[in-house]
Amino acid sequence: MGCSTQLLSRKEAYALIELSVQQARAGGKRLMIAIAQFDRFYRVVDTRDTAFGQYVLDVMMNRLGETGKLLTGSEPPVLCNWGSNAVLYILQENGDSELCWQAADAVKYAVERPIPEGSSELYLTSSIGVCYFPQDGLTSETLICRAESALQQAKDDGGNRISFYHSEDTNRMNRRIAVETGLRPALYQRQFHLSYQPIYRLQDGRLRGLEALIRWNHPELGVVSPNEFIPIAEQNGLIVPIGEWVIRESCKMLARIRKYGLRDLRMSINISPVQLQDMTFTSTVLNVLEENGLEPGSIELEITEHYLFHSSETAIASLSRLRAAGVRIALDDFGTGYSSFSNLKQLPIHCLKIDKSFIEKIDLQGAERHIVEAIIGLVQKLGIEVVAEGVEYEGQYRLLKEWGCDFVQGYLLGQPMEPTMMDTTMFRRTEREEERQADPCCAYEKEETPAAEVRA
Ligand code: C2E
Numbered sequence: 001m002g003c004s005t006q007l008l009s010r011k012e013a014y015a016l017i018e019l020s021v022q023q024a025r026a027g028g029k030r031l032m033i034a035i036a037q038f039d040r041f042y043r044v045v046d047t048r049d050t051a052f053g054q055y056v057l058d059v060m061m062n063r064l065g066e067t068g069k070l071l072t073g074s075e076p077p078v079l080c081n082w083g084s085n086a087v088l089y090i091l092q093e094n095g096d097s098e099l100c101w102q103a104a105d106a107v108k109y110a111v112e113r114p115i116p117e118g119s120s121e122l123y124l125t126s127s128i129g130v131c132y133f134p135q136d137g138l139t140s141e142t143l144i145c146r147a148e149s150a151l152q153q154a155k156d157d158g159g160n161r162i163s164f165y166h167s168e169d170t171n172r173m174n175r176r177i178a179v180e181t182g183l184r185p186a187l188y189q190r191q192f193h194l195s196y197q198p199i200y201r202l203q204d205g206r207l208r209g210l211e212a213l214i215r216w217n218h219p220e221l222g223v224v225s226p227n228e229f230i231p232i233a234e235q236n237g238l239i240v241p242i243g244e245w246v247i248r249e250s251c252k253m254l255a256r257i258r259k260y261g262l263r264d265l266r267m268s269i270n271i272s273p274v275q276l277q278d279m280t281f282t283s284t285v286l287n288v289l290e291e292n293g294l295e296p297g298s299i300e301l302e303i304t305e306h307y308l309f310h311s312s313e314t315a316i317a318s319l320s321r322l323r324a325a326g327v328r329i330a331l332d333d334f335g336t337g338y339s340s341f342s343n344l345k346q347l348p349i350h351c352l353k354i355d356k357s358f359i360e361k362i363d364l365q366g367a368e369r370h371i372v373e374a375i376i377g378l379v380q381k382l383g384i385e386v387v388a389e390g391v392e393y394e395g396q397y398r399l400l401k402e403w404g405c406d407f408v409q410g411y412l413l414g415q416p417m418e419p420t421m422m423d424t425t426m427f428r429r430t431e432r433e434e435e436r437q438a439d440p441c442c443a444y445e446k447e448e449t450p451a452a453e454v455r456a
Pocket residue numbers: 197212213214225226227230243246270271272302304332333356389390391392409410411412416
């Protein structure tokens with residue numbers, strides 16, 4: 001199937017789809033049929049002229065034609081004008097659902113990229129209706145009809161989106177696209193903020209530091225979990241500016257807290273491997289520390305186990321440079337990836353955080369109990385500190401203390417808190433702990449720990 005960008009009558013377009021359907025059927029392939037319509041295109045024509053409108057359409061056609069090059073495993077797309085402000089896009093591929101998603105996304109981005117207009121640029125958005133052969137229809141009529149109905153859905157939802165016809169994945173895909181679309185302006189619209197969760201030293205119950213955890217409250221989507229949006233931000237590269245914002249914000253907070261006299265507190269900051277690929281990452285971190293008058297050892301960068309073991313040389317080199325400068329490195333979510341103790345020694349880490357999926361079972365009779373006890377002993381022998389994540393019950397806390405774990409973090413001891421809550425609750429607790437030098441578990445017994453009570 002060759003790439004074509006032609007102005008066809010509807011009848012000819014139907015014939016073209018019919019031909020593609022037959023080819024796909026013969027080759028056992030799937031087809032993606034998309035109709036992309038520019039949102040409020042009439043404004044472009046109204047405010048300029050029809051010649052400019054045609055120029056915009058030509059630019060779009062070229063870009064859409066090039067999307068095939070970005071999609072490995074697909075044939076070049078077949079394109080034709082669909083009415084005066086829409087494009088019909090047919091892509092044949094070999095059944096990879098990820099590719100289908102990528103293709104729809106590539107169409108959207110082709111439209112969203114600015115169009116040069118003299119010395120300035122024109123920005124357009126589009127509504128896109130997508131359906132697939134064979135699952136959504138077997139004939140050109142049905143497929144066109146379903147792509148148009150999906151397009152209508154996209155427009156009804158306010159435009160600037162992709163709508164999939166009745167696919168099983170409709171909800172998931174739409175959600176992903178909504179999250180991704182929402183992510184782009186979230187940073188400059190100040191929709192992110194940080195929560196801080198305390199980490200305590202088990203030996204004396206003193207506050208060791210805080211982990212900065214990003215929060216996103218979108219005006220329409222509501223609260224979106226970092227587990228959902230961080231992987232999307234990693235895929236589209238937005239994690240780099242978002243991650244930099246997290247570093248700046250958390251370091252500013254640490255500098256502010258230190259004015260309370262809490263000079264040894266450490267800030268733990270989650271880092272994505274994508275950030276480590278950025279050549280400026282090391283200098284950004286060191287500059288932010290300097291700007292805030294913080295020594296490098298006052299922050300600990302957390303990187304998840306899965307990524308660290310599979311990190312590229314650039315990423316390991318970045319971490320090693322930071323470590324050499326005095327920044328601390330922690331291996332997060334240990335136990336969720338493909339851990340290898342022999343690799344641990346090679347990694348430039350100071351600290352290891354045992355994932356909460358292990359901790360949640362240590363007070364039950366099962367293998368986790370022995371595994372965690374063994375991990376603590378072994379890791380400490382390598383000179384690496386251990387943090388237990390997700391401590392929710394008193395029984396877990398006591399076992400970890402018995403096994404000599406260095407630090408604990410979890411709902412039993414403190415939920416992630418908004419900065420406004422920290423002044424009034426956490427620092428007061430710290431003072432109390434400093435006064436009493438007590439076991440923090442005792443300090444919390446008086447407070448509400450319903451979960452602990454139920455389990456005990
Ligand atoms: P994480 O770094 O392992 O953070 C700990 C997660 O466990 C947090 O979830 C925290 O709220 C939750 N948690 C803490 N104590 C307990 C407990 O006792 N029980 C249970 N069930 N959960 C507990 P959260 O805030 O939803 O973050 C999820 C993950 O998102 C984080 O896991 C981290 O991998 C990622 N993340 C969060 N903020 C950032 C960020 O600024 N940058 C990057 N790259 N990733 C982030």
